[in-house]
Amino acid sequence: MVSNVSNTNLVPRVGFVSLGCPKATSDSERILTQLRAEGYVISPDYHQSDFVIVNTCGFIDDAVAESLEAIGEALAENGKVIVTGCLGAKSDIVRSAYPDVLAVTGPHDVDGVMAAVHAHKPRPHDPYIDLVPPQGIRLTPPHYAYLKISEGCNHRCSFCIIPGMRGDLVSRPIGDLMQEAEHLVDAGVKELLIISQDTSAYGVDVKYRTGFWHGRPIKTRMTELVDALSQLGVWVRLHYVYPYPHVDEVLPLMAQGKVLPYLDIPFQHASPRILRAMKRPAAAEKALTRIRAWREICPELVIRSTFITGFPGETEADFDELMDFIDEAQLDRVGCFTYSPVEGATANALPDHVPDDIKEERKARLMERQADISAERLAQRIGQQLTVLIDEVTPEGAIARSYAEAPEIDGVVVIESAKNLEVGQMITVRVIDSGEHDLWAECVTEHP
């Protein structure tokens, strides 16, 4: 065991066993430094530790045996063990010998170890250095919050420069995300809005590695994340999802009421030729077939999307394909932009740029067609009862949203003639009227 480096009585206390070569020792030093920086106490004794980290070696058979023995000893003496290091890269060996270890991470994975540590014993609160509340400082109202699950993007859409600015996809450890989500819910958040550049790609960069939340293994993957978030008892809304086949997996969760039946999918176009020129992810997927299948699984699914008109090379025939898609897809809400070149985007070099007046005219035609579709779909809600979350209280009643409306980008539910409503309250309303973007409703009952 690593010797004590603190004589304070602060919890949590971490036992640490460091095996292996100098590179492993250096990894141990980084982990110990991070633990101390976050206020954990390093304990010299198995029995006084809240859990034990074993940094293993897996170079030769003898080293594997020694590492397995050290894990076994820590489990026998303490019972809670996080395994890291070279043997951790062969997690099947560790798990088949000791299925009860809390987490297994590979070598040089300080972030993975810290995520496992946070999942089992959250970082201690220090009033002298913790100037922010556990849920962080947020710019959104107290009843909803954005949860950013990754940074960067592995795609190279020709009109976009985000990957050049922010780099490739880096998924946040699932244990950290769950802890942040829990803090937000504890602080009163009723709706979590999942954001990223490509939510459906979550975990691809870490090969969907297993993380931990309250000692439970969870894969770093969209479906598993959504399923875990659904256990927090708040609305979970998915933004920036691409129509990959694996997105099908979240539809049953929506049908079961675990996650809001709402998908924000930036299709951007429907002509295969333009989608290829845009280098869009999932361009080859059959979007219409997919949407139909999703609606069969979850008929109440609401889809919002965005499109670009006048992308370089877009012909009238391409635009007609887009209009046919708009007719067939019957999306609930749509935003539309005219193409404009961004400095550094590869699409700038494409031939056949579309004149501005044609871009604008196509956008107007698309939005006109969509306005009818959106209005019709909203009109179908008249008479329905909906659960809504109140965003704003007005002198007459309130402005609220149901599962079908994301804040800031979609319409609202206007509640007229109601008293004593509060921001952040969830109530049931009956829809009495509809427009192109918004619904009007009357109160039915309050939710507990």
Ligand code: SF4
């Ligand atoms: S537009 Fe394409 S490249 Fe840009 S962030 Fe989105 S998916 Fe990634």
